[in-house]
Amino acid sequence: MTFKAIATPTRTKEILNKYGFSFKKSLGQNFILDVNTLKNIIEVAGVSDKTAVIEIGPGIGALTEQLASHSKQVIAFEIDQRLAPILEDTLSEYSNVTIIYQDILKADVEQIVKAHFSNLQDIKVVANLPYYVTTPILMKLLMERLPISSISVMIQKEVADRMAAKPNTKSYGSLSIAVQYYTEASVALHVPKTVFTPQPNVDSAVLHLKLRETPLVEVIDETFFFDLVQASFAQRRKTLRNNLTRYFSQDYSKEEIEVRMKRVGIDGTRRGESLSIQEFADLANTFL
Ligand code: SAM
Numbered sequence: 001m002t003f004k005a006i007a008t009p010t011r012t013k014e015i016l017n018k019y020g021f022s023f024k025k026s027l028g029q030n031f032i033l034d035v036n037t038l039k040n041i042i043e044v045a046g047v048s049d050k051t052a053v054i055e056i057g058p059g060i061g062a063l064t065e066q067l068a069s070h071s072k073q074v075i076a077f078e079i080d081q082r083l084a085p086i087l088e089d090t091l092s093e094y095s096n097v098t099i100i101y102q103d104i105l106k107a108d109v110e111q112i113v114k115a116h117f118s119n120l121q122d123i124k125v126v127a128n129l130p131y132y133v134t135t136p137i138l139m140k141l142l143m144e145r146l147p148i149s150s151i152s153v154m155i156q157k158e159v160a161d162r163m164a165a166k167p168n169t170k171s172y173g174s175l176s177i178a179v180q181y182y183t184e185a186s187v188a189l190h191v192p193k194t195v196f197t198p199q200p201n202v203d204s205a206v207l208h209l210k211l212r213e214t215p216l217v218e219v220i221d222e223t224f225f226f227d228l229v230q231a232s233f234a235q236r237r238k239t240l241r242n243n244l245t246r247y248f249s250q251d252y253s254k255e256e257i258e259v260r261m262k263r264v265g266i267d268g269t270r271r272g273e274s275l276s277i278q279e280f281a282d283l284a285n286t287f288l
Helices: 007-017 035-045 063-069 081-091 110-114 130-144 158-163 174-182 222-232 240-247 252-265 277-286
Strands: 053-057 073-077 095-100 125-130 150-156 183-192 204-211
Touching: 007 081, 035 063, 035 125, 035 150, 035 183, 035 204, 053 063, 053 110, 053 150, 063 073, 063 125, 073 110, 081 095, 130 150, 130 158, 130 174, 150 158, 150 183, 158 174, 158 183, 158 204, 174 183, 174 204, 174 277, 183 252, 183 277, 222 240, 240 252
Parallel strands: 053 073, 053 125, 073 095, 125 150
Antiparallel strands: 150 204, 183 204
């Protein structure tokens, strides 16, 4: 099938011209023109003929057709209705693909997964995401606790680095902790701009998230934990003591905050970026 793959410059151009399609930058439409990149994404994701795949943003179907031929079944969410006649054409040979024309952020993904994948065990998310909504999409998928085993997505490299970052690095912050609370995160591939049309302004990477069965740390109140993490990074160059004193100024005195930090063995002169996720959990729990 490779000889007529969608993800080549000639075939993509042919499809775009046939339908007079114009890219919408506001929808993050950068289509892939390289079959090898798509195969690498599928390999990173560990897709097999038993896998049920959720794709977000099929575009003209470049990744979708590769997923369809390597997996059991694919559901793809696409916000842009203008792509409907194109996808009907480009994916006409694949009976195992369902396209749902909805904004993924508004879709009832759990219900749709239940309805389509009721007897399938191995459910994975694989996508070349629209970069303007990467974080909201990933946080929605994680926080809804869907029955998925992994998420493998092409995103902006800088965001991938932040999501997979370890303590004491420039990229480590509240996003790293939010993502790693739910998953084991790793940056699997770097992808050059040249494999896209139109070329994005930023570098890309494939992020692999393996979902944890239970969150990495035990916290008494998740909302409070994530608020405390945010507060600790509010001003990166300030000490933990300063950031927390400012955040909790209505609720706790400086001394009370000091007592709690001491209780869990955390020195207030440290910066948020040096705390492990376990240390953040211990600190949050000692306030409750
Ligand atoms: N999968 C194709 C590829 O790899 O060539 C296209 C990827 S393109 C980076 C992102 C796709 O996501 C576009 O087709 C865009 O219309 C779609 N999209 C943007 N926002 C969306 C949303 N909120 N929900 C679903 N799809 C969205």
